[in-house]
Amino acid sequence: MSVEADPGLADTAPVGLFRADGAMTLQAVNPRLCALTGRTAAELVGLGFRDLLTRSSQMVYALKVETALLAENRVDEIFLELAAADRRSRPVLLTIAAQADGWAGAVFAAPERRAYELELIAARQAAQEAGRARGRFLAAVSHELRTPLTAILGAGFLIEAETDQDPVADRARLIVAAAAELERLVDDVLDFTDLEGGAGEVALAPVDLAGVVQAACEGARKLAAAKGLAFRLEIAPDAAGRVLADPPKLRQIVRALTDNAVKFTNQGEVEVRVGRDGADTVLEVRDTGPGFDLTDAARLLSPFERGPAPAERGFGLGLATVRRLAERLGGGLEVSAAAGQGSRFIVRLPLAAAEPAAPAPPTPQPPPAPGPQRVLFAEDNPQNQWVIRSILEMQGYDVVIAQNGAEALDRLDAEPFDLVLMDMQMPVMDGLDATRALRRRERDRHAPRTPVIMVTANVMSEHVAAALEAGADRHLSKPVSPDALAEAISQVLETAA
Amino acid sequence: MPHTIVRRAEAFGGDRAAILNAHAVHELGAGAPPLVLLHGFGSDQSIWSRLAPQLSARRRVILYDHMGSGGSDLGHYDAARYTTLDGYADDLVEVLDALDLRDATLVGHSVSGMISLLGALRTDRIARLVMVGASPRYLNDTGYGGGFEPADVADFLGMMELDFQGWARTLAPRVLDHPDRPDLAEELSFSFCRSDAEITRRFAKATFLSDQRAVLGACPLPTLVLQSESDAIVPMSAARFLAEHLPGGRLEILATRGHYPQLAAPDLLAAAVERFLAEHRA
Numbered sequence: 148m149s150v151e152a153d154p155g156l157a158d159t160a161p162v163g164l165f166r167a168d169g170a171m172t173l174q175a176v177n178p179r180l181c182a183l184t185g186r187t188a189a190e191l192v193g194l195g196f197r198d199l200l201t202r203s204s205q206m207v208y209a210l211k212v213e214t215a216l217l218a219e220n221r222v223d224e225i226f227l228e229l230a231a232a233d234r235r236s237r238p239v240l241l242t243i244a245a246q247a248d249g250w251a252g253a254v255f256a257a258p259e260r261r262a263y264e265l266e267l268i269a270a271r272q273a274a275q276e277a278g279r280a281r282g283r284f285l286a287a288v289s290h291e292l293r294t295p296l297t298a299i300l301g302a303g304f305l306i307e308a309e310t311d312q313d314p315v316a317d318r319a320r321l322i323v324a325a326a327a328e329l330e331r332l333v334d335d336v337l338d339f340t341d342l343e344g345g346a347g348e349v350a351l352a353p354v355d356l357a358g359v360v361q362a363a364c365e366g367a368r369k370l371a372a373a374k375g376l377a378f379r380l381e382i383a384p385d386a387a388g389r390v391l392a393d394p395p396k397l398r399q400i401v402r403a404l405t406d407n408a409v410k411f412t413n414q415g416e417v418e419v420r421v422g423r424d425g426a427d428t429v430l431e432v433r434d435t436g437p438g439f440d441l442t443d444a445a446r447l448l449s450p451f452e453r454g455p456a457p458a459e460r461g462f463g464l465g466l467a468t469v470r471r472l473a474e475r476l477g478g479g480l481e482v483s484a485a486a487g488q489g490s491r492f493i494v495r496l497p498l499a500a501a502e503p504a505a506p507a508p509p510t511p512q513p514p515p516a517p518g519p520q521r522v523l524f525a526e527d528n529p530q531n532q533w534v535i536r537s538i539l540e541m542q543g544y545d546v547v548i549a550q551n552g553a554e555a556l557d558r559l560d561a562e563p564f565d566l567v568l569m570d571m572q573m574p575v576m577d578g579l580d581a582t583r584a585l586r587r588r589e590r591d592r593h594a595p596r597t598p599v600i601m602v603t604a605n606v607m608s609e610h611v612a613a614a615l616e617a618g619a620d621r622h623l624s625k626p627v628s629p630d631a632l633a634e635a636i637s638q639v640l641e642t643a644a
Numbered sequence: 645m646p647h648t649i650v651r652r653a654e655a656f657g658g659d660r661a662a663i664l665n666a667h668a669v670h671e672l673g674a675g676a677p678p679l680v681l682l683h684g685f686g687s688d689q690s691i692w693s694r695l696a697p698q699l700s701a702r703r704r705v706i707l708y709d710h711m712g713s714g715g716s717d718l719g720h721y722d723a724a725r726y727t728t729l730d731g732y733a734d735d736l737v738e739v740l741d742a743l744d745l746r747d748a749t750l751v752g753h754s755v756s757g758m759i760s761l762l763g764a765l766r767t768d769r770i771a772r773l774v775m776v777g778a779s780p781r782y783l784n785d786t787g788y789g790g791g792f793e794p795a796d797v798a799d800f801l802g803m804m805e806l807d808f809q810g811w812a813r814t815l816a817p818r819v820l821d822h823p824d825r826p827d828l829a830e831e832l833s834f835s836f837c838r839s840d841a842e843i844t845r846r847f848a849k850a851t852f853l854s855d856q857r858a859v860l861g862a863c864p865l866p867t868l869v870l871q872s873e874s875d876a877i878v879p880m881s882a883a884r885f886l887a888e889h890l891p892g893g894r895l896e897i898l899a900t901r902g903h904y905p906q907l908a909a910p911d912l913l914a915a916a917v918e919r920f921l922a923e924h925r926a
Contacts, residue, residue, distance in 0.1 A: 170901060197876060202792065203799030209876035209903045210686045217907035226803065268805065 163239070163254035171196045171250060180254055183239065185232030196252065201230045212241070220245035226260060286607055289333050290572075293604035294528055296333070297626035300326040301534030304629050308541060324373075330626055331366075331406065334606075353501030354394045356428065357387040360421055363398040367405035367417065376409060377416035386423040390498040396472045397496075403469045404432040404492050412436035415489070427478065428498040433491045438484040469494065520565040520640070521545045525555035525581065526602075527573045531625070535568065535602070538629045544636075552581025559585060564597060566636060569619065571603035571610065578603065579617040586618035598639040602627060663742040667708040667735065668715035673700030677747040677771065679917075680706045682736070684754025684777070685851045686844070688714025691753065694910035699917060708739055710756075712843040721843060728850050729755065733762035740769045747771045749921065753906065754778060754877065755851040757869075757886075762856070764863055772924050773867040774917055777875055777903050779882040780889070781855040788857070789881035797852045801845060860889040867893045868920040870913065874901045 157164050163180030167173050176191045184191065184199055191199075197208055204227040215222045221244040228236040238261045243252040303322035310316050364380055371378035401419075408417045415435025422429050469492075470480040478496035522544045526532050536546045547564070549555035553576040555567065567585070569578040576584075582599050589596055598621075601614035606624040614622040620639045623631065670689065679699055681692045689707040699705050709716040710732055711725075725731035736759060740748060749772040752760035757778020764770040781790045783797065867890045871883035887895035896916055900909035 201799065202796040203803055205876045206792075206796070206800045207803055213876075213902045214687065214691075214904050214907065217902070217904060228803070 163256075165191075165196070165252045165254070166246070166249065167196055167252065168249040174249065183231070183237060183254060183256060184229055199229050201228045201236050204228045204230075204236075212243070216243060216245075216250075224255070226257070226264075229254070285336055286605075289336060289606070290604045292329070292333050293606070293625045294531065296326055296330055297604070298528075298530035298534050300330070300626040300628065301531075301538060305534070305537050305541070308629070326626065351391045351393055353389050354392050354397070355388075356390050356392070356397075356421065356498070357382045359392070359394055359397050360401050360419070360430070363401035364405050364419060366402060367409045370406070370409045371417055374409065374413070376412055376414070378409070379416060379418045381418070381420045383420070383422040386421045386428055389501040390428065391501045392496070392498050393476060396476060400469050400472050400494055401430065403466075404430070404494070407466070408432050408434040408436065408490070408492075411490075424495070426497055426499075427495045430494040430496070431491065432493075433489065435489045438488045438490050466492075521547065521563075522566045522568060522636075523547050523549060523555060523558055523564040524568045525549040525552055525573065525578065526568075526570040527551055528570075531570075535627065535632070538627070538632055542629065542633055542636075550575075552576030552578055552584075555581050556584055556588075559597065566640065567597055567599045568602045569599055571601055571605045571614065578619075579613060582614075582617040582619050596643065598643045600635055600639055602632075660742040663738050664708075666717040666720045667711065667739055668717075669706060669708040669739060669743070671707075672696055672705045673703055675703040677749055677921075678704040678706060678743075678745050679749045679751060679921075680708075680736075680740070680745070680760075682708075682750065682752040682756035682760055683710065683713065684752075684756050685847055687753075690714070691904070692906055695906045695914055698910065698914040702918075706739075706743065706745070710759075710847075711735055712847060718843070723842075723846065726843075726846055726850065729759055729762055729854050729856075732756075732759045732850075733766060736760065736763035737767045737769075740767060745769050749774065751776065751917065752778065754903065755854070758854060758856045761859070761863055761867075761890075764865055765859065771865065772920070773863070773865050774870065774920060775867065775886065776870045776905060776913065777872065777878050778869065778886060779878040780857045780860060780886050781882070782852045782877075783855070785855075788885065789879055791877070791879040791882060792852070800852070801848055804845060804848060805841060857885070857889065860886065860893075861891060864891050866920075866924045868916065869893055869895045870898055870905065870916055871895065872898050872900045872902055872905050872908070875903050877903045 157177040160177060160179060163183045164177040165173050165180055166175040173191050173194050173196060176188050178188075181188055181191065197205055200208055207225070207227060212222050212225055212227075221242075223242050224240040225242075226238065227241050228238050231237045238257045240255040240257045240260070241252065242255070243250050300323060303319050303326060306319035307316055307323060310319070360382065361380065364378075368378045368380075405417065405419060412434040413436070417435075418431075418433045420429075420431045420433075422431070466480070466482075473480045473494050473496065476496050476498075478494060481493040481495070482490070483493075484490035520543075522539055524532070524535060524539070524546055526535065526548065527550055532548050536548060539546045547558060549558050551573040552569070555569065556576070558564075559567070569582060571578040573581075578601055582601070585597065585599065588594065599619045600621045600623050601617075601619040602623045602625060603610065603614070604625040611622040620642065621635055623635045668689070681689065681696060681699075683689050683691045688709045692707055696705050696707060712718065712721050722731070725734070736750075740763070746769055748770050750760035750763065750770050751774040752758075753776045755778075757773075757775030758780065760770070760773055760775070764773060779790065781788065782792050783790045783794060784792065867887075869883055869887040869890070871878065871880065875883075883895060887893040898905050898909060898912050898916065900912055902908050905913045
């Protein structure tokens with residue numbers, strides 16, 4: 148025995164209902180559909196369903212409803228707008244399913260739906276904009292901090308180099324150490340902003356793992372020596388070869404973990420081990436510092452959270468950044484610690500082995516000294532002009548200063564230089580435009596290529612990329628240490644030679 | 645001061661396999677001259693799954709996904725490149741070059757009618773065009789019935805944005821009713837969920853705001869313009885204009901309705917293509 152549905156029941160349904168033939172021409176409708184469309188049943192029957200829609204909804208209907216009906220014989224709750232008789236559009240959700248002899252459809256009024264979706268979109272946009280604003284703010288703060296830092300650090304270096312009288316040299320060392328510490332804090336903020344902004348794309352390159360780790364440990368090793376801590380670095384032979392890695396990210400991970408370990412340890416030792424576990428490279432940093440309760444671990448790994456002890460310093464970005472970096476590289480960060488028993492951080496990274504390096508080129512010689520080399524330095528900040536000029540002159544270079552990019556181009560037109568150091572942000576013409584113009588001129592005149600180092604407080608990865616794309620050979624972050632400047636200069640001059 | 649970095653999608657550097665991979669290129673059948681099926685806005689190569697097996701009985705058939713659609717590799721998506729249809733036409737030429745296709749027949753659905761036309765103006769690898777539900781311009785103009793007012797298109801873009809989840813969901817119908825070809829079903833499954841609203845919106849703008857009327861006269865290739873009896877996206881006036889202004893154009897009305905004859909009437913469409921190919925042999 149079958150029980151037929153009562154057609155009269157459809158009259159009270161709070162949803163528009165229709166039956167249509169194979170070509171979606173309306174055959175029967177309920178009162179609610181008449182109300183939604185502002186038409187009588189007699190007016191509706193015989194119309195194509197498509198004709199009830201606004202023109203833009205007809206596009207949606209043709210592009211997705213028709214396709215879905217052809218492919219799947221039904222659609223569920225598609226958002227469309229009816230063209231109501233009062234010329235106002237009426238948002239609805241459309242459901243259609245195939246029947247033996249055509250189609251059956253339901254049209255559900257969804258007036259709040261549009262407002263809800265608009266709210267979602269607005270909320271998403273606001274969140275994205277807030278994130279971008281924060282990134283811009285941090286980048287601007289960092290830039291502003293770096294400019295005076297360059298002067299402080301540079302002046303400290305110069306005093307330290309020029310005197311061996313104890314009290315003065317000691318004070319200079321204090322200035323340098325404090326400025327270096329400040330720079331590291333600024334770096335922490337920037338690393339984090341860079342990663343948050345999504346600029347932290349992974350760029351794999353073959354590198355010597357041992358070399359990268361050793362270099363990245365240098366800062367922590369010095370700090371450890373100053374605090375009287377033992378610092379041990381062990382690299383297992385099977386982990387020491389060349390691997391495919393993202394060198395800057397790898398350096399950041401090692402630097403952050405070792406810096407933290409030394410910073411929080413007041414006696415005992417810091418030990419760094421690099422080993423291999425199957426396909427993973429395992430970096431382990433262990434210290435004999437205060438350790439922490441594991442319940443704090445989750446908090447430590449969140450940005451802007453800091454350890455429990457009030458004596459601790461830092462922005463608390465370090466561990467969160469390391470975790471993000473490790474995850475970007477396809478690995479992870481593990482923490483094991485107990486309060487009072489030191490901490491152990493383990494980073495696992497799936498670093499594939501790279502082709503062995505080509506036979507090492509002859510050991511690079513220190514920069515050749517065929518008479519003083521001429522350097523053009525474009526920089527608008529007088530303090531930085533003075534500091535970097537002094538460092539360069541101390542290293543035996545002839546230095547000419549230009550106040551901005553346009554002046555630098557004029558000087559380059561007038562006489563040849565061995566090297567150009569270019570600030571990025573300058574009045575009149577910035578360093579990027581000047582570098583692009585220089586490269587264009589060289590091409591047009593078939594002139595030899597003058598190496599350009601972009602020395603700038605714009606240090607986010609997008610700035611590095613912009614510098615290289617403009618035609619710079621290298622990007623160097625302010626503040627600049629004499630060693631870093633010397634290394635960068637000898638590297639670009641060698642490459643150019 | 646902000647520095648914008650423009651990265652042109654030059655990533656392939658002529659790397660054949662990379663190009664084919666990035667566009668999820670698939671092939672069926674064998675025999676010359678080869679035929680390329682190009683999907684339109686809002687779908688991907690699986691839109692051809694009712695037609696490709698028939699056409700591939702006699703010739704090599706190639707399918708691929710436009711960048712940003714279906715199984716294409718979004719890593720190669722470049723907003724600047726795909727702001728107009730030219731980027732899609734450049735891609736077409738790259739794919740034809742990578743496959744070293746000659747004397748090819750292009751079957752372009754919807755906006756891909758114009759993409760294949762722009763491709764034909766860039767390379768001599770294309771010998772014939774079949775346009776299905778194509779329009780040289782979707783907006784009305786003085787003396788031209790494109791079908792839409794600018795406000796309609798703006799509303800449409802807004803609706804798409806409002807209901808992107810629903811839109812993406814419905815744009816992923818399983819057009820895969822080929823029990824005899826499970827491999828096809830496997831390979832051609834839609835993957836629209838990966839795509840994002842911004843990409844779809846940009847493609848929609850490139851499509852519905854384009855105007856290719858001025859270049860129609862430059863294409864001498866034999867061109868079959870196929871139009872269904874009733875198409876909400878392309879009015880008959882636009883299809884007629886297209887066929888009349890293409891020097892080698894001929895309009896044929898398919899006895900079916902809607903914008904997707906390859907789904908609604910694949911047999912009719914296949915027969916029309918076979919007749920056209922028989923008339924215009926290599």
